[in-house]
Amino acid sequence: MSTRSIVPFGPQHPVLPEPIHLDLVLEDEKVVEAVPSIGFVHRGLEKLVEKRDFNDYVYIAERICGICSFMHGMGYCEAAEHIMNVEVPERAKYLRTIWCEMSRIHSHLLWLGLLADAFGFESLFMQSWRLREKILDMFEYSTGGRVIFSVNKIGGQRRDMPDDMIRDFLSIFDGMEQELKTMAATFLEDYAVNTRLRGVGFLTEQQAHDLGAVGPFMRASGIALDTRKKGYAAYPNIEFEPITSTVGDCYARTDVRIHEIFQSIDIIRQAAAKIPQGEVAVPVKGFPNGEYMMRVEQPRGEAVYYLKANGTRFLDRVRVRTPTFANLPGMLETLKGCQLADVPILILTIDPCISCTER
Amino acid sequence: MLKVSKSPWLLHYDGSSCNGCDIEVLACLTPVYDVERFGVINTGNPKHADIFLITGGINAQNAPVVKQIYAQMPNPKVVVAVGICACNGGIFKDCYNIDGGVDTAIPVDIYVPGCAARPEAIIDGVVRAVALLDEKRKNMRKEAAQ
Numbered sequence: 001m002s003t004r005s006i007v008p009f010g011p012q013h014p015v016l017p018e019p020i021h022l023d024l025v026l027e028d029e030k031v032v033e034a035v036p037s038i039g040f041v042h043r044g045l046e047k048l049v050e051k052r053d054f055n056d057y058v059y060i061a062e063r064i065c066g067i068c069s070f071m072h073g074m075g076y077c078e079a080a081e082h083i084m085n086v087e088v089p090e091r092a093k094y095l096r097t098i099w100c101e102m103s104r105i106h107s108h109l110l111w112l113g114l115l116a117d118a119f120g121f122e123s124l125f126m127q128s129w130r131l132r133e134k135i136l137d138m139f140e141y142s143t144g145g146r147v148i149f150s151v152n153k154i155g156g157q158r159r160d161m162p163d164d165m166i167r168d169f170l171s172i173f174d175g176m177e178q179e180l181k182t183m184a185a186t187f188l189e190d191y192a193v194n195t196r197l198r199g200v201g202f203l204t205e206q207q208a209h210d211l212g213a214v215g216p217f218m219r220a221s222g223i224a225l226d227t228r229k230k231g232y233a234a235y236p237n238i239e240f241e242p243i244t245s246t247v248g249d250c251y252a253r254t255d256v257r258i259h260e261i262f263q264s265i266d267i268i269r270q271a272a273a274k275i276p277q278g279e280v281a282v283p284v285k286g287f288p289n290g291e292y293m294m295r296v297e298q299p300r301g302e303a304v305y306y307l308k309a310n311g312t313r314f315l316d317r318v319r320v321r322t323p324t325f326a327n328l329p330g331m332l333e334t335l336k337g338c339q340l341a342d343v344p345i346l347i348l349t350i351d352p353c354i355s356c357t358e359r
Numbered sequence: 360m361l362k363v364s365k366s367p368w369l370l371h372y373d374g375s376s377c378n379g380c381d382i383e384v385l386a387c388l389t390p391v392y393d394v395e396r397f398g399v400i401n402t403g404n405p406k407h408a409d410i411f412l413i414t415g416g417i418n419a420q421n422a423p424v425v426k427q428i429y430a431q432m433p434n435p436k437v438v439v440a441v442g443i444c445a446c447n448g449g450i451f452k453d454c455y456n457i458d459g460g461v462d463t464a465i466p467v468d469i470y471v472p473g474c475a476a477r478p479e480a481i482i483d484g485v486v487r488a489v490a491l492l493d494e495k496r497k498n499m500r501k502e503a504a505q
Binding site for chain 2: 011012013014015017018019039040041042043044045047048051059060063064065066067069110113125126129130133136145146147148353355
């Protein structure tokens with residue numbers, strides 16, 4: 001038997017934009033076990049609900065994570081709306097859907113870039129982020145912010161998108177789709193990329209189920225579950241099927257995410273075709289009383305928002321279960337038995353968002 | 360525009376930010392903003408870095424990490440606090456696990472406010488950091504000559 005050694009990985013590591021620490025137990029080059037330690041980004045946001053008005057907390061909910069900031073804000077708002085029995089106008093629901101899908105495209109492109117960076121394909125990284133800037137420009141044009149938007153409020157949206165803006169966006173998406181296809185071909189067909197992704201980090205369907213994986217990480221292992229199908233915002237009126245793969249390796253996860261980008265563009269087209277005219281917000285009066293559990297499909301998977309209100313300005317409790325937290329056990333499972341050189345790619349293929357996880 | 364005399368290498372660390380400023384720091388390095396045209400390169404190694412970009416506030420868990428990275432960087436070095444959280448805690452100021460801005464752990468030279476700090480603001484901060492780096496280098500030489 002070879003000798004065991006422990007290699008520390010993180011919290012400051014070139015491949016990770018965010019701090020997470022792993023103690024990798026190695027036998028020669030093979031990882032036997034990975035022991036995570038977290039808490040570098042913990043701020044204590046959930047406790048802050050005791051000091052902030054439930055309307056103001058929307059801004060804090062958005063800052064749980066800067067990548068899916070729109071969906072965090074929306075999840076919180078929808079939960080509060082359910083407690084207060086507020087029916088959001090139809091147009092606001094469609095706007096939410098459009099912005100959600102734009103967030104998904106931007107998050108997936110960001111992830112593709114980071115993955116390319118992790119296996120050392122610098123120009124592919126730049127290409128993904130160049131495409132992503134187009135989405136950010138659209139966000140800036142429609143909401144005023146590049147990463148933090150603050151367009152959600154309890155009862156609807158703060159801003160409307162004029163119809164000609166939506167038309168402009170659709171033509172931008174048409175151009176983007178072509179560029180994406182070229183870029184996707186490199187990810188999916190390039191020989192060098194394939195050697196790094198194929199056959200690395202298998203997670204079987206049973207493992208994904210048992211370890212409670214969510215999102216593309218789970219769908220790449222063959223479980224067709226998507227919280228958008230449960231119906232929130234305008235998703236009940238949109239036709240789409242969860243994208244899955246049965247292989248369960250890093251290549252399958254990349255494949256699923258790339259196809260989700262195309263699916264998101266399709267959902268935006270459907271939403272743009274169906275969006276009705278009308279108001280984008282309804283006035284909300286009074287204070288919430290009761291509790292609700294809201295489930296939202298984020299780019300990384302299912303996020304759960306639990307709100308408990310007591311009829312005053314301040315909520316009793318906010319609890320957020322983020323997708324990365326659910327995916328960590330699965331990630332640790334895939335790390336077992338892998339080569340040390342594959343560790344960065346394996347960590348990235350769950351699309352970790354440590355800031356969400358630790359809040 | 361300041362004259363850039365040396366190519367500064369950046370080190371980026373996420374203190375306890377929400378990712379917003381982190382992705383904006385990375386966006387600076389990619390085509391649309393492209394700080395590489397100023398010779399700025401993002402490095403993962405503190406021992407190669409001249410400018411320390413840090414986002415997010417300081418908490419008990421990451422304070423030793425930040426101090427360690429700062430200590431590993433060779434002199435002269437400039438610390439840039441990116442985003443309002445890194446400047447003074449920002450929206451998370453009242454959180455129980457936030458001690459405050461980066462200046463509670465290490466000396467900060469340049470503050471770039473914003474939530475999230477825009478890439479233009481970050482580039483401006485980096486360019487200012489380069490000027491400061493030159494000044495610090497000159498002072499070091501003077502001290503060495505004495």
